[in-house]
Structure formats: structure tokens, C-alpha cells
Amino acid sequence: MAPTREQAWETLTKYTQSEALRRHALAVEASTASYARRFAEDEEQWRVVALLHDFDYEIHPTLDEHPQDGAPILREEGYPEEVIEAVLSHAEHLGLPRDTPLKKALFACDELSGFVHACGLVRPDGIDTLESKSVRKKLKHPSFAAGVHRDEVYAGAELLGIELDEHVRNVIEALRQIAPQLGLRTATTAAS
């Protein structure tokens, strides 16, 4: 049986208590799912992989463990190899081929979702009026959201074959849909 999004959420929240990490997973899920719809791919499977990509980060916070040591846990939890392989492919240091649309989309959405999320958090109306231009400008300021690897953001868009400007717009739109779950203010909450 193919794993469901709910199962992946259960696995994620079993190993991850941090609100920030759960929100990161939700942001990457929303962005990746938007590309699944765009490419008419298996949205449920893409959501599963996106939710799980950093599921072990809290228990394996260093790259000598994450995400490779998470793989046996996912196997034990009954996830198919296809899902596990896609999860592992997001890690630069493992050097695995990103040879499917899912692997490309996950890589392209991972760092950028985190970055757009950070952009939304510093704005009074969250992500409501955030534009691609402002995100791209902030990308050039290394001190803003310094943990986000810019080279991976640029490489991701290229791998996906989508212009950076459009990719940023897609990720903004995807995150906007779930703004409250990401702790982002919206026009309604900002006014109150």
C-alpha cells in the first residue's frame, strides 16, 4: 500500500517535536505539492517525501547522521524504497542523482521554502504582499537567513528548469495557502 500524507505526518511528528522543524516540513510539502499538480505527478507521494525529508533532523542533527541514518527507520516504518531514495536525494553531501521530477522538485523547494518563510516572518503582513522581487533582493544579502544555502536555491531552480523569478512566485503562492500553519501573519491577523 502506498503511504499516505497522514502517515508521513505521523512519522514526522513522532520523531520531531520542534515547531520550527515541523513548519519547515509543511512549507516544503506545500511547495513540492504545487509542482506535483503542475507536472500532473503523484501529489500524495510527493507530499509524503517532502514531509519526511528532514524527519530525522532532530534526532540526527549533523550531516554524519542526517539523513542517511534516518533511512533504516523509514524502512522499519514500512516506507517503500522509492520514497526513501527520494528523501535521501535532498542531501548534497550524499551526492545521489536527482534523476526524477520528484527529486528535482524536492531539492528546488527545500532551501527556497525556508527562505521565503523567513522573508514572510519579518514582514508586518506576513506573506500576503510579499513579492518575488523582494525575495530575490534578500537572497543577495548573505546576513539575512544566513543558514539558507544560496547556491542550492539557484541550483534548484536550474535543475527544475524554471526561471528563478517564477519559482520564487510559485513558492510564495504555495506558502500563502498555509500561512497560519506556518506562523505567518495574514491581513486578518495583522489587523487584529
Ligand SMILES: [Fe+2]
Ligand atoms: Fe535535510
Ligand SMILES: [Fe+2]
Ligand atoms: Fe529541509
